[in-house]
Amino acid sequence: MSGTLARPGGGHDLHERATAHLDPPFAVVDLAAFDANAADLVRRAGGVPIRVASKSLRCRYLIERALARPGYRGVMCYSLAEALWLHATASGDDLLVAYPTADRGALRALAADAAARAHITVTVDSVAHLDLIDAALGAGHPEIRVCLELDVSWRPLARGPHIGTLRSPLHTPAQAARFAETILARPGFSLVGVMGYEGQIAGLGDAPPGHPVRAAVLRLIQARSAVELRQRRAETVRRIRGLTALEFVNGGGTGSLESTSGDKSVTELAAGSGLVGPTLFDAYRAFRPRPAVLYALPVVRRPGPGVATLFSGGYVASGTGTPDRLPSPFRPAGLRLTRTEGAGEVQTPVRGAAAGRLGVGDRVWLRHAKAGELAERFTEYHLINEGHERAEPVAVPTYRGEGQCFG
Incomplete structure (x- = not known):
């Protein structure tokens, strides 16, 4: 299977080009999206200062x-x-x-x-x-x-x-x-x-x-x-x-x-969440944050036609325990979690037309439902800056990466 849809080299895919040397799982911060979100929050605040909610970062x-x-x-x-x-x-x-x-x-x-x-x-x-x-x-x-x-x-x-x-x-x-x-x-x-x-x-x-x-x-x-x-x-x-x-x-x-x-x-x-743009904030009419924090998982199995299995991925958000707390496949487009397994502790199957074009070793990008909880899963975020895609992204530690866990 070719896997060309998910591998680096697509001209539209800054994330793939900038992280070609990395082995997933890993998480990235798109700084252009983060900064655009930050500017839009200030616009929406209408001159009232904003206190940054740390739990979302x-x-x-x-x-x-x-x-x-x-x-x-x-x-x-x-x-x-x-x-x-x-x-x-x-x-x-x-x-x-x-x-x-x-x-x-x-x-x-x-x-x-x-x-x-x-x-x-x-x-x-x-x-x-x-x-x-x-x-x-x-x-x-x-x-x-x-x-x-x-x-x-x-x-x-x-x-x-x-x-x-x-x-x-x-x-x-x-x-x-x-x-x-x-x-x-x-x-x-x-x-x-x-x-x-x-x-x-x-x-x-x-x-x-x-x-x-x-x-x-x-x-x-x-x-x-x-x-x-x-x-x-x-x-x-x-x-x-x-x-x-x-x-x-x-x-x-x-x-x-x-x-x-x-x-x-x-x-x-x-x-805080508006800086990151998690999936729970896709459901507003008045604004739409850009997805600024994403994570990539590798394809490790092809159990059958139209399905690819990713390594790890059970990054379920806190709250009501409803389906909207599950992570969402983001790229390639057209993938979805299965109802029987969802996002699993050691494997996450995805279905959809694009799954049939994925090969072992390819990547799937996902978004978390909440803003800050992904940082509990990764010790570092890789920073991607539009216009500098040929340079290796700088890695910065999350709280976990600095040895901190506050519950």
């Missing part, structure tokens, strides 16, 4: 590349241990840990480092979080910067369904203001920010292919949720600003930059 080089561009400011971390590491490696001086921490060792490390305490903020949404920090650090501990998280899910009825992510218990302005008063009255804490992630808008594509009814329902929910949230968040911020000065109010995500930036109470946005 998990590669210091990419975090720093985004931060070097106008329109980006600060890092949204997913782990306190991660924030301490990024601070120690000078990869960020404004680090918001956007998820509450129960890592007592990391809290003690934060308390012991005055420079880190000045640049790292941890998120809290209950007295239990304050109690845990006090218990970990002891009486009279140094002041810890904290951010209050507001639940920004949509509840169309007072006792009705909760539409959005299950995060903070602080839903009303009154609840948030009372908790802010508790923080301000508690020694050892400084309330510097408010955040809220509207996952029902930012994380759900409003144009799921093949599901027009679901799309219509999603658009209605998102439109009504945005109106309700703008009023509720503005009132929450007004009440808290009446108690103390705030350094920032963070909101949104890749899928909601336009609506969140229109909320005048928000001083910064958050985005």
Whole structure:
């Protein structure tokens, strides 16, 4: 079998030409696509600065590349241990840990480092979080910067369904203001920010292919949720600003930059997935990120006509466990996973017309469903820069490649 469709040499295929010397599996970052995505996020943000969501990158080089561009400011971390590491490696001086921490060792490390305490903020949404920090650090501990998280899910009825992510218990302005008063009255804490992630808008594509009814329902929910949230968040911020000065109010995500930036109470946005362009972000009407991170797998078997088997490939995304969390064959076009095996631990069969033209040793390129989780599978990313395809790509380490795993 010729395999010419997948082997290097196709004039249209920069990725193949630039990586001809590499043996798959490997992952690449198309820097032209990454930079184009970064510019489009800034355009969509409408002048509101964007905090880079590190969990969507998990590669210091990419975090720093985004931060070097106008329109980006600060890092949204997913782990306190991660924030301490990024601070120690000078990869960020404004680090918001956007998820509450129960890592007592990391809290003690934060308390012991005055420079880190000045640049790292941890998120809290209950007295239990304050109690845990006090218990970990002891009486009279140094002041810890904290951010209050507001639940920004949509509840169309007072006792009705909760539409959005299950995060903070602080839903009303009154609840948030009372908790802010508790923080301000508690020694050892400084309330510097408010955040809220509207996952029902930012994380759900409003144009799921093949599901027009679901799309219509999603658009209605998102439109009504945005109106309700703008009023509720503005009132929450007004009440808290009446108690103390705030350094920032963070909101949104890749899928909601336009609506969140229109909320005048928000001083910064958050985005990360839009820099990478994973498949879960193909289902939006208003924008379409370019695929910037891809990975290649080798063909190792031809079990029969119209099917080729790839080595490894079971890089399934976290979340609902539904088919949209599986990786997607990208190139050659026309390939699909099988329903019986999907993406496997040690092998991944693909079907389609192009499979019949693949030979053992050829490559298939795939895209991950989520942005950052692919970095947990590879120790390095190979950088490809359009216009420099004849030069070997530079390899940069992922978090894993630097020996870091933050869960």
